[in-house]
Amino acid sequence: MIVNMDELPATQSLTCKLKLLLTQEQAEAVRHTALAYRNALNHTSAVAFANGKMSQGMKLQTLVYQELRKRFGLPSQMACNAPRQVAAAYKTLWERAKSNAAHKANGWTKRRYKGLDKAPRFTALTVTLNHRRDWSLGKEQTVSIGTLTGRIRCRYEGWNRHLVWLAQPLYHGITLGAAKLWQDPVSKVWYLLVSIEKSLDPRAMDSITTVKGVDLNRRNIAVESNTRGKCRFYPGGHWRHLAERVASTRSALQAKGTRGAKAVLRKLALRERRLNADTAHCVSKAIAEPHAMVGLEWLKDIRNRTERRHSKKASVRRRKANRKVSSWSFAEVQAKTAYKTRLSGGVPIWVDADYTSQTCPICGHIGQENRPDHGLLFVCAQCGHTLHADLVAARNIGMRTLLIRQDWVRTGRLSAAPEASGDEAKAARLSRYAELRWSLDASSVL
Ligand SMILES: [Zn+2]
Known part of the structure; x- marks a missing residue:
């Protein structure tokens, strides 16, 4: 049988979530880097906003690159990644603004989209890392990560199947891509989210x-x-019950509208996302x-x-x-x-x-x-x-x-x-x- 491979993807992209086992000094170096990167993102966001809410990565890069290197001390790769990330964020906002305009024209909503009223602020502690330049896999389940104060090497933990793949990427048809350093806002644990492409057996x-x-x-x-x-x-009765409870709590809090209520709402949103992800994981795994x-x-x-x-x-x-x-x-x-x-x-x-x-x-x-x-x-x-x-x-x-x-x-x-x-x-x-x-x-x- 001849399969038209154009129509079927030959690879599947997915993310491996690796828990980093950092020493105290290493965690400090990572945090220092993430803070600098976040400041750089917010600076870049302000520049993009001042220049017509710019969503073209290359143009934005020429505007901010030198300053990101000098004032924020970013290595060259990160100084390229930051404007790219900001431009992508603006692109999403522009798309939302456009769909809001369409919805308004159709009379589906009266609300005006406010996402582009001011420069978006980046609050999460994340750093985008390029493979080989900023991060790479080492022997015996270790990973090497570039920080502003030099490279660090540490062990990691993760899902068993991912560990097997990462131990021998070539053998398992894995191509490593960019990675994201990310700190769990609740547990404060650092993770490396590695994007990979897995080739599929034709x-x-x-x-x-x-x-x-x-x-x-x-x-x-x-x-x-x-x-x-x-x-x-x-049937998902258990999940539906939880989801409905979250939804009713949310509408009660939204009606309240106080600052405390907003903080609880943010936590609730995280919980809802986890609940959905968990549901999707269990159901899809069974299917x-x-x-x-x-x-x-x-x-x-x-x-x-x-x-x-x-x-x-x-x-x-x-x-x-x-x-x-x-x-x-x-x-x-x-x-x-x-x-x-x-x-x-x-x-x-x-x-x-x-x-x-x-x-x-x-x-x-x-x-x-x-x-x-x-x-x-x-x-x-x-x-x-x-x-x-x-x-x-x-x-x-x-x-x-x-x-x-x-x-x-x-x-x-x-x-x-x-x-x-x-x-x-x-x-x-x-x-x-x-x-x-x-x-x-x-x-x-x-
Ligand atoms: Zn019939």
Whole structure:
């Protein structure tokens, strides 16, 4: 089988979080460097702001480079990284400002975006380090890091799989990239966050034995169904309970609006992020398996789905429900599922999300009437087929994934995402989806 490798990534990028075991003097040197770097970032941010809120890294670098070297004592690499980082931050702010302008034009919001009103301040203690120049791996689980007062070498701890990879990067197909020094604001422990690229085994693509669809939604974090009829629910009741409690505490604090409340809110935001990351980690780890082609809904469609919360027509109840939607990170669960699938030797792909929860898998009838009262049950208005609505969606995604799998076998081309194709190609795909019928004998699904 010929695989069109343009469509499939040959590598997977990920981050290894290494806990640094520093002596007191080493920790002092790292802290000194991080403070200087943070001051440099804030100076650069002010310069960028004064120059039309500049978001071009190279231009910004020419403005600040000499001063970063002399006044802040940064080595040359860091004096290049700081303006690059600041420019990237401004770029994000500009993008947010643009999308806010669009939302205002559509009447979704009345609020004006304030992110560009003053120069953003960098408060976290982080330093971006280039591989080989500013940081490198040493023997026996050690790492060498450049500081303003010279290089330090220390041991590190981390996740077992990462330790194995880093002990022999070449053997495991690992390419090391930039790293970030980061201090945990609560525990004050220093970490090195190393970006790596792991090359994927191209033979994995030839050995697919399972095809499954994964539906992400609000009631259950995820529901998966393979084309042989096996299904699995990830209900996440425990996480949902915690997330809802965090959300209600947050709105109470926001109403209060005092300085103390704001401090608690910041802590709460961190907790919420950890909770989401933990959820995404557990669910995606369970879904990923070797020799599996895992179909996910194309993310853009999911975003459109949650954008309903901006609508003025939305009822109070709807808005309340949507608030909970936005606190779930679909994107995070998806991204983690995709990368864990790749790393375990499977192939993640994306399919159109249109009508996945409204289409009858037995007779193909499409319509909102298949979801009486928008409830948990799917009841086909044509053939009467009745099933849990989330399972219907997972099965439809699974069948679309199988269709892509069969196209791949037939043509040798795999389209991993419906991204670039136009409206016509999409209409053609949707009409092919309408022909799909659920059957436990996979070969009879055309
Ligand atoms: Zn039906």
